[in-house]
Amino acid sequence: MAKNLRREFLKKGLAGICGAAVVPGVMGPRSARAASAAARFTSAGAVPALPSRPLGKTGLVTPLISMGTAEAPTVEFIRQGYDAGIKFFFSATYYGHGNNERLVGQALKDLPRDSFVVGTAAAAEGTDTRAGALPKDMKAESYVKTAEESLKRFGLDHVDMLFLPFAEKREFIVFDPVLEAMTALKKQGKIRFAGIATHGGCDVALRAAADAGVYDVAMTSYNFKIGNKEAMDEALAYAAKAGVGVFAFKTTAGGGRAKAGAPPFDSDAALKWVLQNPNVSSIISGMSTVEEMRKNLAMIKDLKLSERELQSLKLAAASPELDLYCRQCRQCAPQCPARLDIPALMRSYMYAYGYRNPAQARAALDAVEMGGDPCSACETCRVSCASGFDVRERITDIARLKAVPPEFLRG
Numbered sequence: 001m002a003k004n005l006r007r008e009f010l011k012k013g014l015a016g017i018c019g020a021a022v023v024p025g026v027m028g029p030r031s032a033r034a035a036s037a038a039a040r041f042t043s044a045g046a047v048p049a050l051p052s053r054p055l056g057k058t059g060l061v062t063p064l065i066s067m068g069t070a071e072a073p074t075v076e077f078i079r080q081g082y083d084a085g086i087k088f089f090f091s092a093t094y095y096g097h098g099n100n101e102r103l104v105g106q107a108l109k110d111l112p113r114d115s116f117v118v119g120t121a122a123a124a125e126g127t128d129t130r131a132g133a134l135p136k137d138m139k140a141e142s143y144v145k146t147a148e149e150s151l152k153r154f155g156l157d158h159v160d161m162l163f164l165p166f167a168e169k170r171e172f173i174v175f176d177p178v179l180e181a182m183t184a185l186k187k188q189g190k191i192r193f194a195g196i197a198t199h200g201g202c203d204v205a206l207r208a209a210a211d212a213g214v215y216d217v218a219m220t221s222y223n224f225k226i227g228n229k230e231a232m233d234e235a236l237a238y239a240a241k242a243g244v245g246v247f248a249f250k251t252t253a254g255g256g257r258a259k260a261g262a263p264p265f266d267s268d269a270a271l272k273w274v275l276q277n278p279n280v281s282s283i284i285s286g287m288s289t290v291e292e293m294r295k296n297l298a299m300i301k302d303l304k305l306s307e308r309e310l311q312s313l314k315l316a317a318a319s320p321e322l323d324l325y326c327r328q329c330r331q332c333a334p335q336c337p338a339r340l341d342i343p344a345l346m347r348s349y350m351y352a353y354g355y356r357n358p359a360q361a362r363a364a365l366d367a368v369e370m371g372g373d374p375c376s377a378c379e380t381c382r383v384s385c386a387s388g389f390d391v392r393e394r395i396t397d398i399a400r401l402k403a404v405p406p407e408f409l410r411g
């Protein structure tokens with residue numbers, strides 16, 4: 001029965017939209033590829049020291065590359081990262097419905113606890129991602145409980161960093177129950193450091209985190225395609241001055257992929273661009289193959305951007321309408337009469353096509369309140385996207401993922 005269903009989905013082309021990882025049946029070869037590549041990736045016994053930077057006032061020094069584990073295929077793959085010198089492993093409660101935290105915990109459980117750093121993003125129950133708001137009646141205890149459940153999944157007595165995701169607005173970040181919960185978790189020794197994770201309004205979020213006095217770290221979208229570089233650089237400097245250590249993600253602006261017709265893309269150049277800013281301590285890179293890991297680790301040894309690399313970034317930024325990366329500027333939100341959370345839907349689209357991670361795409365999709373085919377009621381789309389995306393076409397396309405039973409998605 002399950003086999004028939006899988007065959008049916010493959011026939012309808014859903015594997016095509018999400019890459020080869022949609023169904024367990026096609027996950028095997030990917031894992032096998034990663035495992036065989038992993039076997040060729042040898043570390044010289046002792047864990048090598050990688051180029052590193054201090055992480056704010058935490059006292060930690062972190063290699064310039066950290067591992068986002070959402071796409072990590074196996075326990076062995078994460079261990080390969082550790083053996084290669086990666087120290088920080090980032091998961092989230094919503095990656096694979098908690099399975100990703102279990103995978104990370106399993107990979108690291110026998111290692112000396114002070115030799116790695118684990119972080120996770122845990123959304124507070126009832127978070128309204130579209131409005132960027134927390135429930136008015138939220139209690140600190142409920143967020144403490146969310147964090148404790150995460151600890152159980154990791155199988156650890158503490159996580160080093162707990163990030164509050166969807167943090168865009170100041171009032172969200174400085175909301176008393178959250179600050180209370182973070183403070184209590186630190187006191188109880190269940191987390192060492194509190195943080196925020198932000199996709200949109202990142203400059204505002206970084207400043208709010210720095211002002212709150214409770215956050216030690218932040219994770220922010222930062223890449224060569226951002227439209228507000230000056231404001232972001234000022235906010236990064238502001239956070240650094242307050243002692244907040246910053247990780248950057250979404251650094252390749254769409255997983256290094258774009259729509260057909262876009263110019264070729266140099267991911268090394270994109271990552272180097274991010275690390276030119278000394279206030280970014282490390283990049284969270286969502287690696288899924290040893291080749292990607294090897295490439296990232298080679299890149300951090302020489303951060304100088306050549307003329308050719310700069311030119312390639314300029315070219316890649318010249319056709320925003322072909323991007324998979326949505327700048328999360330939210331200009332579209334008030335234009336849609338159905339009040340769809342278009343930035344979240346564009347993130348889901350990017351996870352599917354750019355990161356080739358259907359489970360992550362589905363998790364982003366599930367956070368959006370909408371019917372099966374939300375754009376079908378509109379004769380014409382009233383949204384004019386700042387990047388020139390055909391949002392209706394992208395939403396109609398990604399909405400199909402809702403019809404796939406979650407057990408068919410990797411994670």
Ligand code: SF4
Nearest residue numbers: 326329330332385386
């Ligand atoms: S206007 Fe376009 S780029 Fe901006 S958030 Fe909306 S979809 Fe993304």
Ligand code: SF4
Nearest residue numbers: 336338375378381382
């Ligand atoms: S077609 Fe455009 S205006 Fe209509 S629901 Fe979809 S995004 Fe909104």
